[in-house]
Amino acid sequence: MSSNNLIEMKELSFTYPQQKKATLDIADFSVSKGEELFLHGPSGTGKTTLLEILSGVIKPTAGELKILGQDFMQLNDRQRDAFRAEHMGYIFQNFNLIPYLTVAENIELPLHLSPARKKRVGNIDLNLVIHALCGNLGIADILPKKVMELSVGQQQRVAVARALLGKPSLLLADEPTSALDTDHRERFLKLMFELAELYDTTVVFVSHDRTIQHLFSRAVSLAAINKAF
Amino acid sequence: MILPSLSFKSLRNRALTSVLTVLSIALSVTLLLSVERIRKSAQEGFTSAISQTDLIVGARSGPVQLLLFTVFNVGNPTHNISYKAYEKLKDHPAVAWTIPYSLGDGHKGFRVVGTNEDFFKYYHYRGNHQVEIEKGRVFRGLFDVVLGAEVARSLGYKLGDNVVVAHGVTHGHGVQHHDDKPFQVVGILSPTGTALDRAVYITLEGMEAMHVDWHDGAAPVAGKETPAYELSRENLKVDDITAFFVGAKNRVETLKLQREINEFAEEPLLAIIPGATLAELWDGLSYVEGSLKAISWMVVVVGLTSMLIALLTTLQERRREIAILRALGASVQQVTGLLIFESGLLTLIGIVVGLGFSFGAIGLVAPWIEREFGLYLTGGGFSFVEIMYLIVTLVAGVLIGVIPAMIAMRNALKDGLTPKV
Numbered sequence: 001m002s003s004n005n006l007i008e009m010k011e012l013s014f015t016y017p018q019q020k021k022a023t024l025d026i027a028d029f030s031v032s033k034g035e036e037l038f039l040h041g042p043s044g045t046g047k048t049t050l051l052e053i054l055s056g057v058i059k060p061t062a063g064e065l066k067i068l069g070q071d072f073m074q075l076n077d078r079q080r081d082a083f084r085a086e087h088m089g090y091i092f093q094n095f096n097l098i099p100y101l102t103v104a105e106n107i108e109l110p111l112h113l114s115p116a117r118k119k120r121v122g123n124i125d126l127n128l129v130i131h132a133l134c135g136n137l138g139i140a141d142i143l144p145k146k147v148m149e150l151s152v153g154q155q156q157r158v159a160v161a162r163a164l165l166g167k168p169s170l171l172l173a174d175e176p177t178s179a180l181d182t183d184h185r186e187r188f189l190k191l192m193f194e195l196a197e198l199y200d201t202t203v204v205f206v207s208h209d210r211t212i213q214h215l216f217s218r219a220v221s222l223a224a225i226n227k228a229f
Numbered sequence: 230m231i232l233p234s235l236s237f238k239s240l241r242n243r244a245l246t247s248v249l250t251v252l253s254i255a256l257s258v259t260l261l262l263s264v265e266r267i268r269k270s271a272q273e274g275f276t277s278a279i280s281q282t283d284l285i286v287g288a289r290s291g292p293v294q295l296l297l298f299t300v301f302n303v304g305n306p307t308h309n310i311s312y313k314a315y316e317k318l319k320d321h322p323a324v325a326w327t328i329p330y331s332l333g334d335g336h337k338g339f340r341v342v343g344t345n346e347d348f349f350k351y352y353h354y355r356g357n358h359q360v361e362i363e364k365g366r367v368f369r370g371l372f373d374v375v376l377g378a379e380v381a382r383s384l385g386y387k388l389g390d391n392v393v394v395a396h397g398v399t400h401g402h403g404v405q406h407h408d409d410k411p412f413q414v415v416g417i418l419s420p421t422g423t424a425l426d427r428a429v430y431i432t433l434e435g436m437e438a439m440h441v442d443w444h445d446g447a448a449p450v451a452g453k454e455t456p457a458y459e460l461s462r463e464n465l466k467v468d469d470i471t472a473f474f475v476g477a478k479n480r481v482e483t484l485k486l487q488r489e490i491n492e493f494a495e496e497p498l499l500a501i502i503p504g505a506t507l508a509e510l511w512d513g514l515s516y517v518e519g520s521l522k523a524i525s526w527m528v529v530v531v532g533l534t535s536m537l538i539a540l541l542t543t544l545q546e547r548r549r550e551i552a553i554l555r556a557l558g559a560s561v562q563q564v565t566g567l568l569i570f571e572s573g574l575l576t577l578i579g580i581v582v583g584l585g586f587s588f589g590a591i592g593l594v595a596p597w598i599e600r601e602f603g604l605y606l607t608g609g610g611f612s613f614v615e616i617m618y619l620i621v622t623l624v625a626g627v628l629i630g631v632i633p634a635m636i637a638m639r640n641a642l643k644d645g646l647t648p649k650v
Contacts, residue, residue, distance in 0.1 A: 055556065057555060057556075077560070077561065078560050078562070081555075081558055081559065081560040081561075082558065082560070083558075084556075084557075084558040085557060085558020085559070086558070088558070090556040090557070092552075092553075092556070095549050095553075096553065097553070098235075098550055098553055098554075099242065099550075100238050100239055100241070100242030101235075101238060109557055110557045110558065113554075113557050113558045113559050113563075114558055162557075
C-alpha cells in the first residue's frame with residue numbers, strides 16, 4: 001500500500017443490523033492525499049452509508065479501513081469520534097449551522113470539541129485565523145451575524161469555513177451544492193478546492209449531480225465499486 | 230467546557246419553551262410542597278387541638294367518643310356526670326385545675342358549650358396557645374355569650390347582638406328554641422384553627438337557666454316561663470355537667486389519678502389522656518394521610534410528564550443540531566450529557582422557583598387559610614419528607630432527560646449524519 005493514500009479500503013462491507021443483505025461491499029478502493037474525489041451514484045447506492053463509515057459514525061461490519069494510516073477497525077466509538085473531530089471536516093446538504101449560535105461561534109465549534117485540532121491552529125489569535133479563512137471565502141463581514149440572517153449560499157460557505165478550520169486532512173461533503181443554483185455551484189466548488197489545496201485537505205465529495213463532475217480531479221461511480229448494489 | 234455554554238445558548242434560544250417547562254416544574258413543586266405542608270398541618274392541627282390537659286373526664290362511654298364531643302364538637306354525649314362528683318374530684322389533692330363542660334344545646338348548627346371562667350384561664354391548644362378574647366370580654370352574666378371566631382364570622386354577629394339557643398345541636402324543622410331566654414354577645418374569641426372556633430360559650434348557670442322550666446325534656450308551657458329577670462347566676466344550681474378537663478398538679482400522678490377516677494365508686498366515670506386518644510384517633514384516620522400523600526405524588530408525576538412532553542416537543546428541531554454536533558466529532562456521551570444537563574438544569578431552576586412560590590404562597594395565603602378553613606399552616610424549615618420529595622423530583626428530572634437523549638441518539642444514528650428534513 002502506498003503511503004500516499006489517505007483512505008484505504010479492502011473487502012470492506014457494511015450490513016445494517018437486522019438486514020441480511022449488505023448495503024456496502026467494496027473490494028479495493030483508495031483515495032490518495034490531495035485528491036478531489038467526486039463519488040456519484042443514484043440514491044440507494046450507499047453514498048450516505050459510505051460517508052458514515054468514513055467519518056467513523058458507524059463501524060464497518062467486516063474488512064479493512066485505514067484513514068491517515070490509522071486502522072479504523074481497531075478504534076472504538078469514542079476514538080472514532082475523537083478522530084473525526086481532529087482530522088475531518090463535514091459539510092451537509094443543508095442546515096449545517098446551529099441556529100442559536102453566531103456565524104463566528106459556529107465556525108469555532110470544532111476547535112472546542114477537539115483540543116488536538118485547537119492545538120494545530122497554533123498560538124496565533126483565533127480571531128485572526130477565522131478572519132483570514134473567511135476573508136478567502138468572502139464571508140468575513142457576516143461573522144457577528146445570526147445564522148438565521150444568512151442566505152443559503154452564505155450558510156454553505158460558513159460550513160466550508162467550519163469544516164476547514166484547524167486544517168483537517170479530510171473534507172467529507174454530502175451534496176453541499178444541491179441547494180445552490182448552477183452559477184453559485186461552480187463558484188462555491190472552486191473556492192472550496194482553492195482552500196482545500198491551500199490547507200492540504202483531501203476532498204471526498206458525494207453527489208448525484210454529474211454536471212459538476214468536470215471540476216474534480218477524479219470521478220468514481222459508487223455503483224461501480226459497490227458490489228452490494 | 231463548551232457544552233454548558235451550548236446548553237445555555239440553546240435554552241435561551243428556546244426561551245419560551247424553557248420558561249414554560251421551568252414553570253410547569255415549579256408549579257408541581259409548589260403543589261407538592263403545599264400538599265405536604267397541608268397534610269402536616271392537618272395532622273398537627275388535629276393532634277394539637279388540645280394541650281396541657283392531662284385528663285378528660287366524662288360519663289362512662291368510649292374514650293374516642295368522649296374526646297370527639299369534648300374537643301372536636303362531634304357527636305353527642307349520652308350521659309352526664311353529677312356536679313357533686315365534679316366538685317369532689319375538683320378538690321382532689323392531685324388536681325391543679327379543671328374546666329367543666331356542659332353540652333347539649335346548639336345555635337344555628339354550632340354547639341353551645343356551658344363552662345366557666347377557668348376555660349379562659351386553663352384551656353390550651355397547640356402547645357402553649359391559650360383561648361383569647363379578640364373583641365369584647367369574657368362572659369360574666371347569666372345571659373352573656375362568647376362566640377368562637379368561626380361562629381361570629383359565618384353568622385355575621387357583632388358585640389351586643391341577641392342570640393337564641395336551640396335545644397340540640399342542629400338546626401332545622403321541629404327544633405325547639407329557647408327563645409324565652411335571649412342571650413347577648415359580649416365577646417368574640419380569636420381564631421385558633423381548632424374546633425374551639427366553631428362553638429358558642431356561655432356560663433354553666435346560663436345553660437341551666439335555659440332549662441329551668443323544662444321538665445323531663447319537654448318545653449315550658451307558653452306563658453308559664455320563669456321571666457329572665459328573676460334568674461341570676463347566684464340563684465341557679467347546676468345539677469350536672471357533661472365532662473371536665475383536668476390539669477394534674479404533677480404529671481407523674483396522672484396515671485394514678487386516671488385509675489382513681491375510672492374506679493370512682495359513686496358513679497361510672499371515664500378519664501382519658503387526650504394525647505394518647507388523639508394518636509389513636511389519627512391512626513384510625515390514616516387513610517386521610519395516605520390519600521394526601523397519593524395526591525402529592527400524582528402532582529409530581531404530572532409535573533415531570535409535562536417536562537418530558539416539553540423536552541420531546543423540542544427534540545424534532547434538535548435532531549439537526551445533534552447531527553451537526555455528531556458530525557463535528559461530539560461523542561454520543563457528550564451529546565447525551567448535553568441533553569441531560571439541560572433537563573437537569575431546567576428541573577433545578579424549576580425546583581428553586583417552586584420553592585420560592587411555595588414559601589411566597591404559604592406566606593400569602595396562610596392567614597386566609599387559617600381564617601377560612603381553620604387550618605393553621607405550619608411554617609419553618611424543611612422536613613425530611615420535603616427534602617426527599619425535592620431530591621426525587623431532581624433525580625427524576627435528570628433521568629427524564631435521558632429519554633429524549635436516547636431517542637435522539639437512536640435517530641441520529643439511524644439518520645446518520647444527514648438528518649432527514
